[in-house]
Amino acid sequence: METLKGKVVLITGSSRGIGKAAAKKFALAGADIVVNYRKPGGSSQAQAEELCDNIREMGRRTFMIQADISQKESVKTLFSEVKREAGKLDYLILNAAKAPFKPIEKLFERELRQLVETNYLGNIFCIQAALPLLKQTEGKIVFISSLGSRFYNPAYPLGSMKAAMESVIRDCAESLRGEKISVNAVCGGIVKTDSFKVLRQYWDDIDKLPDNLFVEPDEIADVALFLCSEAGRGITGQTIVVDRGLSNAICRTPGD
Numbered sequence: 001m002e003t004l005k006g007k008v009v010l011i012t013g014s015s016r017g018i019g020k021a022a023a024k025k026f027a028l029a030g031a032d033i034v035v036n037y038r039k040p041g042g043s044s045q046a047q048a049e050e051l052c053d054n055i056r057e058m059g060r061r062t063f064m065i066q067a068d069i070s071q072k073e074s075v076k077t078l079f080s081e082v083k084r085e086a087g088k089l090d091y092l093i094l095n096a097a098k099a100p101f102k103p104i105e106k107l108f109e110r111e112l113r114q115l116v117e118t119n120y121l122g123n124i125f126c127i128q129a130a131l132p133l134l135k136q137t138e139g140k141i142v143f144i145s146s147l148g149s150r151f152y153n154p155a156y157p158l159g160s161m162k163a164a165m166e167s168v169i170r171d172c173a174e175s176l177r178g179e180k181i182s183v184n185a186v187c188g189g190i191v192k193t194d195s196f197k198v199l200r201q202y203w204d205d206i207d208k209l210p211d212n213l214f215v216e217p218d219e220i221a222d223v224a225l226f227l228c229s230e231a232g233r234g235i236t237g238q239t240i241v242v243d244r245g246l247s248n249a250i251c252r253t254p255g256d
C-alpha cells in the first residue's frame with residue numbers, strides 16, 4: 001500500500017512521541033521522510049538517528065535536520081536543507097511543541113516568550129518558509145493540536161497556542177485555497193508520551209482515567225496520514241478530534 005511513493009514529508013519535532021509515530025506511518029505508506037528535532041547532541045538526536053536507520057531499512061530516503069522552529073533563521077536553514085536534500089516538499093506536519101506546565105498567570109516573561117515563539121510564531125515561520133515548495137507540489141499542511149485548544153487542562157498554557165493555531169489553520173486554508181494547498185489540524189486527546197510524564201505531576205486525577213480513553217500516537221498519526229492521502233482530498237480548514245470520545249463525555253465519572 002505504498003500510496004505516497006515519491007512524496008516527501010517534513011515532520012517537525014519527530015525524534016520521539018507522536019512525530020516519530022507519524023514518521024513511521026508516512027514511511028510505511030511509501031513517503032520519504034525529513035526528521036526534525038531541536039536539541040543537538042542529546043538523547044533527542046540519538047532517537048532521531050535511530051528513527052532514520054529504521055526508515056532506511058524500510059527502503060525510504062530520509063534526512064535528519066536539526067532546527068529550532070522558534071528561530072526564524074533556523075527555520076530558513078531547515079527549508080533550504082529540505083530543498084537541497086529532498087528537492088521538494090509535499091506535506092508539512094507541524095508537530096513540534098514545547099511549553100512549561102504552569103498556570104498562565106504565573107509564567108515568567110521568558111516562559112511566555114518561549115510559549116509564543118515556539119508554538120505560534122515557530123509554526124507560522126514554518127508555513128511561510130514551506131510555501132514556495134508546497135506551491136510547486138500543491139501540497140498539504142497538517143497541524144497537531146490538542147484538547148487544550150478548547151477545554152481547561154490544569155497548568156497547560158500550551159492550550160492557548162493550540163487555540164490560536166486552529167484559527168490560523170482556518171485562515172490559511174482559505175488564503176491558500178487558490179494555490180491548491182490544503183490546511184487542516186488533528187486535535188489529539190491524551191497521549192502517554194514524554195510530555196505526559198510531566199502533565200501527570202500537575203493533574204491529580206489523571207490516573208483515574210481508564211486506559212481505553214488514552215490515545216495512542218499511531219491513532220493521531222493515522223489521521224494525519226489520511227488528511228494527506230487521496231482519500232482526504234475534500235477536506236480543508238478543519239480540525240479533526242481524535243480523543244476516543246473523551247471530550248464527548250464531559251459528565252463521565254472519572255474511572256468509568
Ligand SMILES: NC(=O)c1ccc[n+]([C@@H]2O[C@H](COP(=O)([O-])OP(=O)(O)OC[C@H]3O[C@@H](n4cnc5c(N)ncnc54)[C@H](OP(=O)(O)O)[C@@H]3O)[C@@H](O)[C@H]2O)c1
Nearest residue numbers: 013015017018038039044068069096097098146188191193
Ligand atoms: N502528548 C499528548 O498528550 C498530546 C496530545 C495531543 C496533542 N499533542 C501534541 O502533539 C505534538 C507532539 O507531542 P508529543 O507529546 O509527542 O511531544 P514530545 O514527546 O514532547 O516531543 C516533542 C518533539 O518536539 C521537538 N521540539 C520541541 N521544541 C522544538 C523546537 N523549538 N523546534 C523543533 N523541534 C522542537 C522535540 O525535540 P527535542 O527533544 O530536541 O526538544 C521533540 O522531538 C505536540 O504538538 C503536542 O502538543 C500531544
